[in-house]
Amino acid sequence: xxxxxxxxxxxxxxxxxxxxxxxxxxxxxxxxxxxxxxxxxxxxxxxxxxxxxxxxxxxxxxxxxxxxxxxxxxxxxxxxxxxxxxxxxxxxxxxxxxxxxxxxxxxxxxxxxxxxxxxxxxxxxxxxxxxxxxxxxxxxxxxxxxxxxxxxxxxxxxxxxxxxxxxxxxxxxxxxxxxxxxxxxxxxxxxxxxxxxxxxxxxxxxxxxxxxxxxxxxxxxxxxxxxxxxxxxxxxxxxxxxxxxxxxxxxxxxxxxxxxxxxx
Amino acid sequence: xxxxxxxxxxxxxxxxxxxxxxxxxxxxxxxxxxxxxxxxxxxxxxxxxxxxxxxxxxxxxxxxxxxxxxxxxxxxxxxxxxxxxxxxxxxxxxxxxxxxxxxxxxxxxxxxxxxxxxxxxxxxxxxxxxxxxxxxxxxxxxxxxxxxxxxxxxxxxxxxxxxxxxxxxxxxxxxxxxxxxxxxxxxxxxxxxxxxxxxxxxxxxxxxxxxxxxxxxxxxxxxxxxxxxxxxxxxxxxxxxxxxxxxxxxxxxxxxxxxxxxxxxxxxxxxxxxxxxxxxxxxxxxxxxxxxxxxxxxxxxxxxxxxxxxxxxxxxxxxxxxxxxxxxxxxxxxx
Numbered sequence: 001x002x003x004x005x006x007x008x009x010x011x012x013x014x015x016x017x018x019x020x021x022x023x024x025x026x027x028x029x030x031x032x033x034x035x036x037x038x039x040x041x042x043x044x045x046x047x048x049x050x051x052x053x054x055x056x057x058x059x060x061x062x063x064x065x066x067x068x069x070x071x072x073x074x075x076x077x078x079x080x081x082x083x084x085x086x087x088x089x090x091x092x093x094x095x096x097x098x099x100x101x102x103x104x105x106x107x108x109x110x111x112x113x114x115x116x117x118x119x120x121x122x123x124x125x126x127x128x129x130x131x132x133x134x135x136x137x138x139x140x141x142x143x144x145x146x147x148x149x150x151x152x153x154x155x156x157x158x159x160x161x162x163x164x165x166x167x168x169x170x171x172x173x174x175x176x177x178x179x180x181x182x183x184x185x186x187x188x189x190x191x192x193x194x195x196x197x198x199x200x201x202x203x204x205x206x207x208x209x210x211x212x213x214x215x216x217x218x219x220x221x222x223x224x225x226x227x228x229x230x231x232x233x234x235x236x237x238x239x240x241x242x243x244x245x246x247x248x249x250x251x252x253x254x255x256x257x258x259x260x261x262x263x264x
Numbered sequence: 265x266x267x268x269x270x271x272x273x274x275x276x277x278x279x280x281x282x283x284x285x286x287x288x289x290x291x292x293x294x295x296x297x298x299x300x301x302x303x304x305x306x307x308x309x310x311x312x313x314x315x316x317x318x319x320x321x322x323x324x325x326x327x328x329x330x331x332x333x334x335x336x337x338x339x340x341x342x343x344x345x346x347x348x349x350x351x352x353x354x355x356x357x358x359x360x361x362x363x364x365x366x367x368x369x370x371x372x373x374x375x376x377x378x379x380x381x382x383x384x385x386x387x388x389x390x391x392x393x394x395x396x397x398x399x400x401x402x403x404x405x406x407x408x409x410x411x412x413x414x415x416x417x418x419x420x421x422x423x424x425x426x427x428x429x430x431x432x433x434x435x436x437x438x439x440x441x442x443x444x445x446x447x448x449x450x451x452x453x454x455x456x457x458x459x460x461x462x463x464x465x466x467x468x469x470x471x472x473x474x475x476x477x478x479x480x481x482x483x484x485x486x487x488x489x490x491x492x493x494x495x496x497x498x499x500x501x502x503x504x505x506x507x508x509x510x511x512x513x514x515x516x517x518x519x520x521x522x523x524x525x526x527x528x529x530x531x532x533x534x535x536x537x538x539x540x541x542x543x544x545x546x547x548x549x550x551x552x553x554x555x556x557x558x559x560x561x562x563x564x565x566x567x568x569x570x571x572x573x574x575x576x577x578x579x580x581x582x583x584x585x586x587x588x589x590x591x592x593x594x595x596x597x598x599x
Contacts (some may be wrong), residue, residue, distance in 0.1 A: 051432045052431070052432065053428055053431060053432065072434065074302075074432065074433055074434030079428070079429055079432035079433075081426065081429055088301070088302070088424065089299045089300045089302045089304070090299050090300040090482055091479055091480050091481060091482065091485060092421070092481060092482040092487050093480055093481035094480075096482050096483065097425065099418070100421060100422035100430075101433075103419065103422055103434075103435065104433050104434055106418065106420070109415050109416070134480065134481070135480065136481070139541065149429075183356050213528055223319070228566075252303070
């Protein structure tokens with residue numbers, strides 16, 4: 001299977017502060033990878049680096065075998081950012097937001113083609129919002145807005161999806177709809193990289209879990225139960241943490257980082 | 265009345281009408297994107313900076329329109345750069361730019377030996393003194409603004425809606441952000457002669473605010489704002505021309521006040537539509553906790569019983585004195 005994402009010795013610094021260090025991550029075509037970890041562990045930063053939103057301070061990144069600086073085939077990538085981008089100062093309909101997902105296929109100053117319209121309608125169908133196409137995005141619930149953002153990525157018919165915390169603040173029924181949507185995509189052969197704090201109904205879909213801790217990869221392997229994720233990135237000196245889960249170190253390999261003060 | 269019609273036939277009035285028409289179309293077109301980015305006051309900022317541009321024109325003897333375009337565009341790009349850098353006190357930096365622009369403009373006008381009245385033409389508009397050359401420039405610039413705003417609407421919409429998504433979709437967001445900034449600067453200078461630099465933002469923002477009271481989509485907001493802007497600017501000009509037989513009525517403020525009157529009319533309508541939509545939002549479908557029935561119901565619920573019907577799964581709940589009544593066989597259930 002070809003490698004879709006290949007990051008070697010990746011490092012990201014924000015305002016001069018090293019955030020991610022020594023990240024080696026390879027995602028093969030068709031894989032469903034969950035990027036997990038506590039708040040501030042760097043999982044969202046990693047996804048933003050993989051999509052080119054954060055420049056790499058070091059290391060090399062290839063998407064579909066092409067170095068990022070030469071990569072222009074953005075239609076192969078679908079990005080679902082953290083919610084919040086769905087509402088803006090001017091009302092926008094669900095259809096309009098989803099239609100902007102077709103921009104990777106459209107040339108400047110060209111009207112929507114029939115293929116564009118079909119892809120938009122199909123994306124709305126998959127997330128179960130075909131009946132709300134004409135409604136304003138801001139009138140939808142948080143979970144439905146998240147589904148709109150997924151439909152937007154879906155409309156571009158990409159091969160690789162990056163989703164940044166799609167289930168954060170979403171109620172259980174909507175999480176189930178999200179999980180069903182992702183199952184459909186995964187079955188179609190899409191590669192999915194998902195950032196999640198908790199997997200919930202998505203747990204059975206995951207092929208592989210990558211757990212981040214303090215800007216480094218603490219675990220990379222078969223899926224973990226959520227309590228194991230907690231221990232996979234738990235500090236030995238557990239000051240400043242407020243996990244309610246009991247500490248257990250027997251299931252997941254626990255890597256005690258020798259790095260202090262981010263100088264690694 | 266015949267005096268009014270004679271007035272409309274005069275060349276200066278026809279030039280003014282053409283300028284008002286094009287300004288009314290162009291200003292809200294850019295304004296829609298500014299409001300979408302929550303930068304409603306950016307037009308105001310650019311207007312203040314453009315005052316310095318006008319003053320430089322007065323000082324050097326160059327056409328104030330073109331020096332205003334140049335300085336306003338530079339100011340708009342500077343505002344955009346400050347915004348992009350994302351400084352925590354970005355709005356303070358913008359304020360510095362606004363006041364610098366206004367103070368610089370007044371100072372340079374004085375240096376040029378021009379009176380405040382000359383500058384006032386640009387601050388509050390002087391549409392009836394517009395020359396043929398000015399009309400042609402106004403038409404050309406406004407046409408460019410409208411064509412770009414409508415033509416690249418999918419891209420501009422996506423960038424304003426969600427910058428990060430647009431970037432991962434391969435759009436060069438800096439180019440589009442600067443494009444909007446320059447378009448805003450151009451439409452500020454276009455509207456300068458119509459409503460004046462200090463009121464220009466009103467024509468960019470108020471029609472958009474009015475349109476979104478009743479619209480649910482971006483495209484209808486854009487189209488309705490352009491229509492409302494045209495109605496306000498042409499209507500305001502005609503109104504002030506008609507009133508000029510009785511009193512001294514300046515066209516610029518009349519246009520702005522007419523646009524605001526449109527908002528005052530649309531706002532209650534929008535508020536009513538929004539509350540109606542909230543009331544009729546379907547109830548979530550969950551397993552009923554208990555089966556509560558109502559023995560005696562005074563009337564039959566239906567289309568015209570006066571109670572709001574709200575979809576609830578496969579049936580309709582009627583909201584009756586804080587209760588939810590759903591028909592069940594020959595009685596009503598409490599839902």
